[in-house]
Amino acid sequence: MNGNLTLTLCLTHGCNLRCRYCYAGRKYAHAMSQETAEKALDLALAEAQRTGRNLDISFFGGEPLLEWPLLRHCCTYLQQKAAESATRIRFGITTNGTLLTRDKLEWMAGRDFLVGLSIDGSPAMHNTNRRFADGHGSHELAAEALGLLACFPHLRSKVICVVNPANCIHLREGVRWLHDHYHGPIALNFDYWSEWTDEQFATLSQQLELVTDDLAGSYRSGHPMQLECMESKIISHLQNQPKDCLHCRIGEREIAVSVDGNFFPCSRMVGDGDDPAICFGNVSSGIDRARQNAIIATRGNATPECRLCEWRHRCLNTCGCTNYAATGHINRVSPFLCNLQQTLIRLADDMAEALYSEQNPAFLQRFYGAAK
Ligand code: SF4
Ligand code: SF4
Incomplete structure (x- = not known):
């Protein structure tokens, strides 16, 4: 086998929240039909078998738990279809947590789901952006889900915390809250769709420094935080190459299906499901190979400044969906991305150097496999 194929199904345009930074398109009651879902799963299974890959199926929205019966049907349908094949199937979901129940989690636990819970940390940080249509914050329900x-x-599981210009002032407090209430991986998703002013970026940098202090403190106390954006930088230093997730897989090992059955290169590029520049077929006509290959050919980084940069193998400069969000080009980085990546690398390296020189046991265990 040579890596997994990830198929993301956008089950609905509906959502009970109206997050201010949402990139998932307009919100209205419109769900994927069962027929579209089955066709997408058939195509994904055939594609996985054709390429000798295992299959990750990810449910996305809107809020996918609004379509709980459809979600369950998809899992049962695919498991039956794949029963005779060697293809290994895994499932995942990204949810705002407001509709999560013990029964649903029990059902997912029985199928080895990966649950990504979107929660932006403390009440102040979370409720800045993650609100219901009537304007009130959703933190209480998200915290219950946690x-x-x-x-x-x-x-x-993992938690996903979106950091944007409006809530970054609360970042340290938000990450502390998450670490106090959750012991798994914390993903900070920075908002590449928004314009960041110099002042807002300065606030973000200051907050990231404070978060890094807390991260180092968590190693010293023996209870390390799992902060993905920093861990990936430390690993990329140790391996002198990008962590696997930094190799962009869009359009090839990463395919998203819109509510209406159109194919897109990544879940973060679906939006309203109507951007012809990045659509490559649909479940009825199949994958348009010429369009798919054209998209794959644009991956990488064509920004001249990056060619000689010492950090080009440790930076997110080849992430196609991030670049597309910020610049409209899959292979062009934005100034915000560059500044942020440099900040993260510098903070991660300083922290790692200090913890290594202290021979911190938790740090050595995490990154070297055993205390030296
Ligand atoms: S919960 Fe997700 S889909 Fe719904 S508005 Fe918020 S970010 Fe968008
Ligand atoms: S740090 Fe900036 S210049 Fe260097 S590779 Fe990344 S985006 Fe390019």
Whole structure:
């Protein structure tokens, strides 16, 4: 086998929240039909078998738990279809948590789901952006969902915290809150769709420094935080190459299906599902190979400044969906991305150097496999 194929199904345009930074398109009651979902799963299974890959199916929205019966049907349908094949199937979901229940988690735990819970940390940080249509914040329900996750310690999970110009002032407090309430991986998703002013970026940098202090403190106390954006930089230093997730897979090993059955290179590029520049077929006519190959050919980084940069193998400069969000080009980085990546690398390196020179046991265990 040579890596997984990830198929993301956008089950609905509907959502009970109206997050201010949402990139998932307009919100209205419009769900994927069962027929479209089955066709997408058939195509994904055939593609996985054709390329000798295992298959990750990810449910996305809108809020995918609004379509719980359809989601369950997709899992059962695919498991039956794949029963005779060697293809290994895994499932995942990205949810705002407001509709999560113990029963649903139990069902997902029985199928080895990866649950990605979107929660932006403390009440102040979270409620800045993650609100219901009537304007009130959703933190209470998201925190309840986090509490439910803790009841399933063997369920694969992570929390996703979106950082944007409006909430970055609360970043340290937000990450502290997450570390106090959750012991799994914390993903900071920076908002590349927004314009960041110099002042806002300065605030973000200051907050990231404070977060890094807390991260170092968590190693010293023996209870390290799992902060993905920093860990990936440390690993990329140790391996002197990008962590696997930094190799962009869009359009090839990463395919998203819109509610209406159109194919897109990544879940973060679906939006309203109507951008012809990045659509490559649909479930009825199949994958348009010429369009798909054209998109794949644009991956990489054509920004001249990056060619000689010492950090080009440790930076997110080849992430196609991030580049597309910020610049409209899959292979062009934005100034915000460059500044942010340099900040993260510098902070991660300084922290790693200090912890290494202290021979911190938790740090050595995490990154060298055992205390030296
Ligand atoms: S919960 Fe997700 S889909 Fe719904 S508005 Fe927020 S970011 Fe968008
Ligand atoms: S740090 Fe900036 S210049 Fe260097 S590779 Fe990344 S985006 Fe390019």
